[in-house]
Amino acid sequence: MKTSTFALLAGIAYLGAGLLGLVPALLMPPPPDAPPTTFTVLYGYLLGLFPVNAVHTAVHLAIGAWGIAAWRGSAEEPRVYARALTLFYGALAVLGLMPGMSTLFGVLPIHGHDVWLHAGTAAAAAYFGWRAEAQMERRTVAPERRLRMMPVARERRLGLADRRSMAYSGV
Secondary structure, three states: OOHHHHHHHHHHHHHHHHHHOHHHHHOOOOOOOOOOOOOOOOOOEOOOOHHHHHHHHHHHHHHHHHHHHHHHOOOOOOHHHHHHHHHHHHHHHHHHHHHOOOOOOOOOOOOOOOHHHHHHHHHHHHHHHHOOOOOOOOOOOOOOHHOOOOOOHHHHHHHHHHHHHHHHHHO
16 A cells, blocks of 8 residues: 555544544443533533544644645655554554553543543554655566567467467478
8 A cells, every 4th residue: 555545544444433433423422430621611521432522633634634635746745644643643652551640631632432442543654654655667668579570480379279289290
C-alpha cells in the first residue's frame, strides 16, 4: 500500500469516527469509575468502548480532513501526514496511560480503549511515514527484440502439431 493510500484510509476512518461522535444515540453514559472531565458536551463512550466528547470529536474530524487533503496533495504530503500522526497519536497513547493525564486536564478523554487505538494508529503511521517507497523503473525505449521485424519460417508459424506430424512422417 502506498503512503497516499494510507493517508486516505486513515482520513476516512477518523472522519467517520468524528461523525459518529456527533450522534448522541451512539454515546453511552460513562461508567462511574471513569476519570472526571470538565468539558462534558457530547461526553460519553462511543459504541460503549471509546471515551469521546465534543473536543475529541473535533480533533477526529480535523485529523480525518487533513488525511483526505494529504491524499489529494503533492507526493510529500502523505508522508508528512503519516509522520505527524505518529508523533501526535504516540504522545496521546503515552499520556492516556498516565493516571493524571488520562483526560488531558479534564478537556480531552484519552483513556481506556483509546490508548490502544491511538497506539495502533501511531504504529501504522510510523511504518508508512518512514519506510522507503518502492521505486518502479519505467522503460522509455522498447527492447531490441521488439524493434526487429524478422520473418518466421512457415513450419514455425503452423505450431507444434505440425512439427509433430513431420516427425512421425519421417521427413
